[in-house]
Amino acid sequence: MPRHEISVCGKRYGTSFTAQRWCSWNIGGLLGILVSVSIHIYSVLVSFFYLISQSAVAMACFWILYCPTTLLALVSLYQATTTDPGAVPLGARPLTTVRSVDSTTKRTIRRCPKCHDNFKPSRAHHDSQTGRCIVKLDHYCPWINNAVGIGNHKFFVLFLLYTALCCIQVLLLLGLQFYGAAWLCSEEEERSSTPCHDNTSSSLHSHPLLLILAGISCLFLIFTTAMGYEQWEAVQTGYNKIARMQMKVGQHGTEWHRHEVPFNEVLGNTNRWSPFHALQFPTGLRPVVLGYEWDPAMQQVYVEDDDNNELERPSALNDDVEMQTLTPNHRSPSSSPHSSSERSHSRNRRKAPTSRSGSLEIV
Template sequence: MFQMELEEIVTTRPSYKSKSPYKKRKADKIQTDSVVFLDLNCLFRPFGYVNPSLRHVWFVKDICGIVCAVFTWLLVLYAEYVVMFVMLIHESSNISSFLHGLLFNLFAFLAIASHLRAMLTDPGAVPKGNATTEGIKHLGLKKGEVVFKCPKCISIKPDRAHHCSVCQRCIRKMDHHCPWVNNCVGENNQKYFVLFTLYICLISIHALYLAVSHFVSCVGRDWKGCSGLSPPATTIFLIFLIFEGMLFGIFTGIMFATQMSAVCSDETGIEQLKKEERERRSRWLSMKAVFGHPFSIRWFSPFATPMFLGSEKIYYSV
């Protein structure tokens, strides 16, 4: 999923690493781009809404990721249909049904919004092809300072950046590539991915509770007035919702806990696998580095773009 090979560019003298300096090398070739930039303003322009941030929206052209993303939306829509039209609309307690419906729809809306932000946000891609002689000179490196070059996308590789074979780009602070959001989880969109796992876990637990309680209630009432569907159809819908709630509740709960552990320890999934040793921030600063500074209710909003603490250096002294 990511390419570990690095080419070191030294500002003092070339290092050939046991290879003959006179051996002719093949020219570096940049991979074809698997990312397109969409203009989504055309969708909202008829309603009189134009946003400059929607002019260049990141989108990964990966058929597996697109299928997984659409499948995620369909699962949320299925849960929405069963909760609203099979269970709550036929409940006798109008106040309780209204509150459950309001809470479920709120979390479902936040989950879909978080998913779209995680999918359509540039995760922190390094510009392609900037590791040229001119580009390196513009860095103003001093004697003894080195940078790393990715041989796949021919880019200057910042600290904590890794190459993604799906996005075909180097991603800053890359954690992993997630097909469910059809994007890498990196420096710029980790907040939205964490919120996505949180809200999916919450609606899964809520749907599971509603489905089990509705099933028990229907059995107690001998299926009278349970829904507008027949008892067999209602049972099938509830069983599938219970299975979906259990499966994705556990899965996203584990993912949320894993992501929060990585955020608090200031260590990405790739860095955990490589067991890289480096200086880390405190837990509170690590949280601010992902969710923004300072702490506010905007941490839980997928519509709020976090203000990051700062970027990592891209060169080292040797």
């Protein structure tokens, strides 16, 4: 799918290399996020008009628990939708690597033909819906209209968590409503010694809405619980779905090894359960986790030099060669970004793709 880009008030929104704000214009995804928001709004309105009027306990649960949880769910949804999931920028180049075992096989670095032969890190995979290579791509979710990757995986998990809590609280409000109605009816029957019909007849107009709300709540509770159970494995291990599938069949390489610094690559180490804070990388570990270096001044596809052929393509099937990633503080002078940039400018380079809206601009 091509990378769409729309200009709004001087800002370019899209998933292209030149977009200034991340936004997927997938039609199915736009409908999915519309459904997600509509269901939350429908639940709030029905609960407010029909579930809290006759019970002080239900009113307290609604204002103290349900409304804040719904707000957190909507904020998580917004963050998961508008956050860059970890797209590899144009001009990204590989980290300095050292091979611990000599190999006679010389291969070039990994590139993505769908991204104009841009460098493709070892843990990145191309997402056809957004048209970009995403670091630690888990899947594309139509409910958030975005790919789930290293950048927004936390917000996706929080969206599932808060949505499941909303469903539980709605079912609790429904239970309080019908229990209160049954209790009032029994009290009236005891006083008048006649069958109670008033409460039932006065609430018939609201029963279809409440039945729809109950069905939606049960359905999404099952869905979010199942998805959350699957994502909890990613939270515990730090591996995305593609990595776990490769590890199950024994097709994983050294790129899935843990880092020396303890770091949860899904939730981070600080502000884990807050949808208002993005994933924070430990000092000096950001390029190591992402698998590439990037200089905003480099606006062209990275091309390795002839003397840089020691860079070997990371392969899931190549288990006889181990790659050791060096942190920026241990990088050799010859492999610094400035020296690499100077050498690259002196050689023939691929021309950067241009945008329909004008010249290329890295933001």
